[in-house]
Structure formats: C-alpha cells, structure tokens
Amino acid sequence: MDRGTRIAVLGAGLAGLTAAGLLQRAGFSVDVYDQSPSFSRIGAGIILGANVSKVLRRLDLEKAFAATGIRPDTFLSRAWDSGEQLYRLDFDAECEARFGGPFVNIHRADLHQLLQRPLAPGTIRFGHKLAGIDERVDGLTLHFDNGTRGEADIAIGADGIRSVTRDFILGAEEPRFVGRSAPRAVFPASRIKGKPIADCTKWWAPDRHTLAYYMTPDRNEVYVMAALPAARWDGDGSPVKGDRDEFIAAFDGAHADLKRVTEAAQDVTVWPIFDRPRSDTWYKGRVVLMGDASHAVRPFMAAGGSMAIEDAAILARCIAEFDDPATAFARYTAIRIPRVADVQEISIANSWMHGPTETDWFFGYDPCIVPLDRVLPEATCPILKR
Numbered sequence: 001m002d003r004g005t006r007i008a009v010l011g012a013g014l015a016g017l018t019a020a021g022l023l024q025r026a027g028f029s030v031d032v033y034d035q036s037p038s039f040s041r042i043g044a045g046i047i048l049g050a051n052v053s054k055v056l057r058r059l060d061l062e063k064a065f066a067a068t069g070i071r072p073d074t075f076l077s078r079a080w081d082s083g084e085q086l087y088r089l090d091f092d093a094e095c096e097a098r099f100g101g102p103f104v105n106i107h108r109a110d111l112h113q114l115l116q117r118p119l120a121p122g123t124i125r126f127g128h129k130l131a132g133i134d135e136r137v138d139g140l141t142l143h144f145d146n147g148t149r150g151e152a153d154i155a156i157g158a159d160g161i162r163s164v165t166r167d168f169i170l171g172a173e174e175p176r177f178v179g180r181s182a183p184r185a186v187f188p189a190s191r192i193k194g195k196p197i198a199d200c201t202k203w204w205a206p207d208r209h210t211l212a213y214y215m216t217p218d219r220n221e222v223y224v225m226a227a228l229p230a231a232r233w234d235g236d237g238s239p240v241k242g243d244r245d246e247f248i249a250a251f252d253g254a255h256a257d258l259k260r261v262t263e264a265a266q267d268v269t270v271w272p273i274f275d276r277p278r279s280d281t282w283y284k285g286r287v288v289l290m291g292d293a294s295h296a297v298r299p300f301m302a303a304g305g306s307m308a309i310e311d312a313a314i315l316a317r318c319i320a321e322f323d324d325p326a327t328a329f330a331r332y333t334a335i336r337i338p339r340v341a342d343v344q345e346i347s348i349a350n351s352w353m354h355g356p357t358e359t360d361w362f363f364g365y366d367p368c369i370v371p372l373d374r375v376l377p378e379a380t381c382p383i384l385k386r
C-alpha cells in the first residue's frame, strides 16, 4: 500500500505493538490506541519459541529479548504424581539452529517494554478506549470513550479477547468460558525449599495441569500457573483473589518436586479461561483483526501470544506488499487461518508436548519469510490429519 496510508492500531498488546513497530519500519505512519492509562509491571509470564524470536530479530530486539527473559535449558513434561518424564525438549545449540532462534520465557510486562522501544515517540495514545468505528468510502473515524476521535485509512483491531473491533466486524458475542480456571502466582525463587526447580516443567494430571518456570536470567522469579476444572464462572474475565491452601490442595498427592512449587506460591490469583470458537471472518472493508481479537485460544499450548506476533508479522508484510486493503487482508487471512486453526485445535485437545510431539512445523516457522502468494505446506500441522 501507499506509504501515505494512515494506519490505526487498536490495542497495544503483543500483536499491536509488534505490528506497529514493523509497519513503521516499512515506512508507514501508525497511531496506536490503548485503553490503559499507562503500562505497569503487572501480569505474569509467557513462553515464546523461535518462531517469535525471528520476528523480534526484524525489530532488532532479539538480543534484548533473550537477555531480559530466561533461555530455559529444557521443557519437561512430567506426571504430576509419579514424576515420570513424559516428554523432554532440550533447548541446546542444535535445537536453536534447527528452529532458527532461541526459546525465551519472560515476564509479559518486560516484553511489552521491549516492544515499545522501536516505536517513534508519541506513537501510543494511552487512555483511549475504542467505543465504535464509522466506515466511509474514503476512510474511517474511530470513536473513543474519552470523547476524542481518530481518523485513519485502515484500522487493525488488536484489542484482545473482548475486542470492540471484533464487535464491529462480527457483531457482539461474548467469549466462551472453557470450564477451567487458572490459579496463578509469581514469587521469588528463594521461597522454594531445597534444590532449584527445572527451568520449565508442565505437570500433567488427568483433569488438570500445572506449568512452572523461571522468568528471569538469574532464576530469581518463578511463575506458576495451573488449569483446574471449574463448572462455571460468575463475572467477567477479571481475576479474583485466590486461596493458596486451595491451590496446594488441588494437587494433593503430588510428586515432591511439584509440591515444593505449589507450597512456595504466594498471592495466588484465579483467572477464568476463555477462548473464541474458530471464525474465518477476520476483516471487513478497511478494518482487520489479529491476535486474540480474532482467535483467542485457551492457553494450554502456550501459543496465543506467538500467534498474535506471527499475525503481526504477516499482516505488516501484506500491507506493505499489496496495493489495497482488500487484497492485503485476503492474503493475510489465507496465510494465517490454517495455521491458527491447527493451534486452536491442539489447544482445545491440550495435547501439546504431552508425549512425543512433532514440533518443527511450529517452532521452525518463520512468518518473516514465508511466501505471501500461497499457503505453504509448512503452515499446516502434520500432527492433525485433516
């Protein structure tokens, strides 16, 4: 598209910040609007693989990304009670060479800080909650609940699972509660008694699981997150205060290594887990969706953030490459929908790296170089035989 195209990015999360950085690098004028008054270091950890490192490389952030978070030495899957090792992926030099980049576990807020670095000063307008969009033949007017308006030629909805942009395209529809809640805690590693824990372990029980990992290079901060059955959730998507004893009791009978983690947890909060059923409508006219706004997945594959960042890379390339929004958005969705659909399916099954798993198609993917004129075979998962 013409480099004079005015682009509004709605939402300054992982998808929005990545897209804004890449589009500015490509020469576009970009405004990012976010509802938050400012960013703060709240939230928890996120696991990201080489498919994401390759995108951050394009923003000259890869080294800082890997140095701010931890490059875990291993991902382990273990049985929650016997401790039996079910699967192991070693993140050694051979693995990094095979996938084309490092794996990094990082505090989400630290990643947000990094993703803001490449942006031109003043790009992000905080305190701008999108309230509605008017589309005309020649452009868009964005309405914010602080009473201000913005003008743009195209808008990218990156406003998360409760996206107002999505409502504009698809009509209002609540996200789906998946029957699981997620107790989470971030705490100093010094609270863990005895020997240090492994860098990143998923503990599997028949109807629940726990993921525990370090988030910093010096291994001084631990993040633990579980998924437990929950028949219902009263309230919106906001977290509620949790009970540490209930969290420990949920894994009563756990292997000693898991018990040391649950017993170290403090300040537990409980988050409901929502997702979105698959939708293949990601754009309308001048407005397009990415990330959780179009395809929020349940966090069991730890891949929603990766999909958001991959979306940003492919969408930025399509906007730069093709002449008009219709062509750019059609190519973007043709490339993204099959891959995201695979991730949605695996996330629902909660089967990722439970046992022997083919991972090359996922971590080896490079959204910065896949051809834009066709859907590559690599973009579909060999695990799922469609």
Ligand SMILES: Cc1cc2nc3c(=O)[nH]c(=O)nc-3n(C[C@H](O)[C@H](O)[C@H](O)COP(=O)(O)OP(=O)(O)OC[C@H]3O[C@@H](n4cnc5c(N)ncnc54)[C@H](O)[C@@H]3O)c2cc1C
Pocket: 010, 011, 012, 013, 014, 015, 016, 033, 034, 035, 036, 045, 046, 047, 048, 128, 129, 130, 131, 158, 159, 160, 161, 162, 163, 164, 182, 225, 271, 290, 291, 292, 293, 296, 297, 299, 302, 303, 304, 305, 306, 307, 308
């Ligand atoms: C418990 C849990 C653990 C997870 N772990 C992982 C993991 O390990 N690895 C991984 O890859 N993924 C993980 N995910 C998924 C990942 O967090 C999301 O998929 C990812 O954050 C989506 O990015 P996004 O940019 O689309 O949306 P978000 O990061 O949610 O950003 C949306 C942005 O839009 C803003 N916004 C919202 N509404 C409006 C509005 N009306 N107007 C203006 N701004 C608005 C918000 O303030 C926010 O800044 C996890 C998710 C959960 C729930």
